[in-house]
Amino acid sequence: MRKVGEANLDDLSVGAAILGTGGGGNPYIGTLLAKQAIRECGPVELVSVDEVPDDAVVVPSAMMGAPTVMVEKLPRGDEIIRAFKALQEFMGKEITHTVSIEAGGLNSTTPFSVAAHMGIPLVDADGMGRAFPEIQMVTPTMYGVSATPMALADEKGNAAIIETIDNRWTERLARSLTIDMGCTAMIALYGMDGKMLKEAMVPGTIGLAEELGRLIRETRAAHGDPIGAVLGRLNGFRVFTGKIADVARRTETGFARGEAKIEGAGDDAGSTLELRFQNEHLVALRNGEIVVSVPDLIIVLDAETGEPITTEELRYGFRVTVIATPCDSRWRTAAGLELAGPRYFGYDIEYVPVEERFGTAAA
Amino acid sequence: MRIGIDVGGTNTDAVLMDGRSVLAEVKTPTTPDVTSGIVTVLRTLISDSGVEAGQVQGVMIGTTHFTNAVVEAKRLMPTACIRLGLPATQALPPMVDWPERLREVLGNHHFLCHGGHEFDGREISPLDPDELRRVAVEIGERGIRSVAISSVFSPVNTESEQRAAEIVGHELPDAAISLSHEIGRIGLLERENATIMNACLRDLAVHIVEAFNSALAEFGIEAPVYLSQNDGTLMSVEFAERYPVATFASGPTNSMRGAAFLSGILDCAVVDIGGTTSDVGMLQHGFPREASIAVEIGGVRTNFRMPDVFSFGLGGGSIVREDGELTIGPDSVGYELTERALVFGGSELTATDIAVAAGLAEIGDPDRVASLDRSLVERAVRMIETEIAESVDRMKTSAGDIPVVVVGGGSVLLGDELPGASQLVKPEHFAVANAIGAAIAQIGGEVDRVFSLEQLPREEALAQAKQEATDKAVAAGASRGSVNIVDVEEVPLAYLPSNATRIHVKAVGELELGRETVAQGR
Numbered sequence: 001m002r003k004v005g006e007a008n009l010d011d012l013s014v015g016a017a018i019l020g021t022g023g024g025g026n027p028y029i030g031t032l033l034a035k036q037a038i039r040e041c042g043p044v045e046l047v048s049v050d051e052v053p054d055d056a057v058v059v060p061s062a063m064m065g066a067p068t069v070m071v072e073k074l075p076r077g078d079e080i081i082r083a084f085k086a087l088q089e090f091m092g093k094e095i096t097h098t099v100s101i102e103a104g105g106l107n108s109t110t111p112f113s114v115a116a117h118m119g120i121p122l123v124d125a126d127g128m129g130r131a132f133p134e135i136q137m138v139t140p141t142m143y144g145v146s147a148t149p150m151a152l153a154d155e156k157g158n159a160a161i162i163e164t165i166d167n168r169w170t171e172r173l174a175r176s177l178t179i180d181m182g183c184t185a186m187i188a189l190y191g192m193d194g195k196m197l198k199e200a201m202v203p204g205t206i207g208l209a210e211e212l213g214r215l216i217r218e219t220r221a222a223h224g225d226p227i228g229a230v231l232g233r234l235n236g237f238r239v240f241t242g243k244i245a246d247v248a249r250r251t252e253t254g255f256a257r258g259e260a261k262i263e264g265a266g267d268d269a270g271s272t273l274e275l276r277f278q279n280e281h282l283v284a285l286r287n288g289e290i291v292v293s294v295p296d297l298i299i300v301l302d303a304e305t306g307e308p309i310t311t312e313e314l315r316y317g318f319r320v321t322v323i324a325t326p327c328d329s330r331w332r333t334a335a336g337l338e339l340a341g342p343r344y345f346g347y348d349i350e351y352v353p354v355e356e357r358f359g360t361a362a363a
Numbered sequence: 364m365r366i367g368i369d370v371g372g373t374n375t376d377a378v379l380m381d382g383r384s385v386l387a388e389v390k391t392p393t394t395p396d397v398t399s400g401i402v403t404v405l406r407t408l409i410s411d412s413g414v415e416a417g418q419v420q421g422v423m424i425g426t427t428h429f430t431n432a433v434v435e436a437k438r439l440m441p442t443a444c445i446r447l448g449l450p451a452t453q454a455l456p457p458m459v460d461w462p463e464r465l466r467e468v469l470g471n472h473h474f475l476c477h478g479g480h481e482f483d484g485r486e487i488s489p490l491d492p493d494e495l496r497r498v499a500v501e502i503g504e505r506g507i508r509s510v511a512i513s514s515v516f517s518p519v520n521t522e523s524e525q526r527a528a529e530i531v532g533h534e535l536p537d538a539a540i541s542l543s544h545e546i547g548r549i550g551l552l553e554r555e556n557a558t559i560m561n562a563c564l565r566d567l568a569v570h571i572v573e574a575f576n577s578a579l580a581e582f583g584i585e586a587p588v589y590l591s592q593n594d595g596t597l598m599s600v601e602f603a604e605r606y607p608v609a610t611f612a613s614g615p616t617n618s619m620r621g622a623a624f625l626s627g628i629l630d631c632a633v634v635d636i637g638g639t640t641s642d643v644g645m646l647q648h649g650f651p652r653e654a655s656i657a658v659e660i661g662g663v664r665t666n667f668r669m670p671d672v673f674s675f676g677l678g679g680g681s682i683v684r685e686d687g688e689l690t691i692g693p694d695s696v697g698y699e700l701t702e703r704a705l706v707f708g709g710s711e712l713t714a715t716d717i718a719v720a721a722g723l724a725e726i727g728d729p730d731r732v733a734s735l736d737r738s739l740v741e742r743a744v745r746m747i748e749t750e751i752a753e754s755v756d757r758m759k760t761s762a763g764d765i766p767v768v769v770v771g772g773g774s775v776l777l778g779d780e781l782p783g784a785s786q787l788v789k790p791e792h793f794a795v796a797n798a799i800g801a802a803i804a805q806i807g808g809e810v811d812r813v814f815s816l817e818q819l820p821r822e823e824a825l826a827q828a829k830q831e832a833t834d835k836a837v838a839a840g841a842s843r844g845s846v847n848i849v850d851v852e853e854v855p856l857a858y859l860p861s862n863a864t865r866i867h868v869k870a871v872g873e874l875e876l877g878r879e880t881v882a883q884g885r
Contacts, residue, residue, distance in 0.1 A: 029455070029552075032455055066482070072482070073448065073452065073487070073515050074515075076452070077453050077454030155450050156450055157450070182451075182481040182485070183482050
């Protein structure tokens, strides 16, 4: 167990943007909210999964909706607590811990407000080890954990509890409610006990995000190679370095989809890398051939500073380095690939783990 | 005929131009009282050129006054911020992420009220006129005369802010009111921050504009006066009085635009070498490339369109030392160059002395640096060259060599070549490029808001946005025939099924001025 204070959150938000693989929303607002909660209620207790008793009642808390709306319609402040309490009441038992469902992007910091205000520990883990666009895309789904009962609350005072037959139905119904609530809702879902948490969640990812942010900051201060430091920590591979030559975006079925074309520089001169994204990066094609795909992480970093760049921030002319890192091994099972593999996203290819493709050229 | 003036922190530069030719140029130290500095440059321009005041058709001024006021937290008005959006947004009240000192200077007066809209234009809650009247009375009782009003999704629907402004304006007829939708784009905190900064600068804006006007009146110049904005376009003084925040960062923009005009190169790197620091920026189609990340001004996060500029501590006054290792800057003799540099009889070895010793420039008395160690001079010249070349490389967007244009008083530090530069251009009048940039600025109009493409087909939405931007440019003074769309950007709002897309369009055109249209740098 350790206490996490305001000072830790800036590093955490940078690392969370790395694990966000281009999506997950900009963590700035989430970080401000978490800092404020800590200022009001004191530091948050961060516990490792091993410290959670088997009979603990763990409920993840998150923001659902459009991160781009979140930067405009800021929260009232108590939505997340109302959602959390509504679910607690519905479940009829005291919730003992909260946890992040998505370590990538702004949902890395959302549960800090809950932990601070409820006075309960935050578990150092998440349900993805990265960011994904849909509710059912979490490792607990593979263990048969139900997303429902799920609570949603908005700033007006509306709240809903939904129960569904499976987690894809949860996505569908919760998405409709969220849109009516003005495209942001605070949610509590995927309740599980401590035993299941240890099995089903990805451990250590909040600490990892903080560590990544710190690594970039400290390496830069020492005039070192921040990208190399990130690769070393994540066992990742340098995929491509170059300049963004074109970014095309469009909205389809409620998601930001698009492509970014990067013209190679240095060792990659003469080649092109194309990134395709649906909020998060899905595949990277080098000269037309897929070299990395979901569920592995495709991350765009500023070639100079190592700072992560989200898909919304991608702009013509940026000098970037694209890296790829291995996902949690459970995403590579048949069940994992069915949930979030290339075919689910419409790419009819066999998934090849990133280290098999780049393994010989170790980072 | 027109006059361009750049009022910087150290120097005030000015040019008198006729069409594309520079008739007179002048550089003087900036004075604490604005008027006398302007009077000095005007007197020099008029006497050097023999032009009569009546022939001047427009005066374009770039100024750092407003940026500096915020950075120094001086001369700012106590300001109240009213935010419309209850019950949303309470978690992060206005000025939540401001530096304590600046928040205290403004008085930390903020009020959360009902109103505001959802992403699709629905009301979050109905505006409450009684609530706003009570707030206005309270603001009046606190003796505050400057009010910023922000509203959730006001770039999508401006109604809440406009109605609130009417109600508050009715209660507080003397108050200056700034509305966020007129100032910023999506991103409530950043837009609101800019609106509050704008509001707190209103008195200073009136004062500065008066100072400009009275300086011009002293010379009988009755031509319209414009101020330059951060995106390289002009605004009228009436607009500047209401939107002083729009002048932020216009300095680097003006020098880059001036460089494009003087060199005739529209796609290049521009290095502006001053006395203490240098700025490198990139020109694309004659306009500065904008920064992509949130820009902080005086510690306040904003989402202004700002030129993407890399600044480093090298200038004509940079102090050169060899103490085991050769160093140049970052400390500088600054405006005391003409007293402290060796070539001016001083005792400090500066970058300018190196340039003179190397035969790159003829400034002051070259004999005073004739005995400098040749190896030191050569290594220092190479070091200056390397630092500038590396800074240019940082900003480049393509691997190949690119044209580099050098402007600013410190341009003498560079020779005829630079690694990574396909050509190195040091145009005529390089020392006053920023004043020239002010003189030739264009006038623009911008649209940046969210369209629902389910209700409006994409082509129509784009056409509508372009038309609005063009109309805005014309309303601001551009001649309709000259207006071009220079930027179109679409950002779909992630996770939204109604095809909500943010479209940003910028249109610019030539300013219609008297009988003559201002000549352009393109």
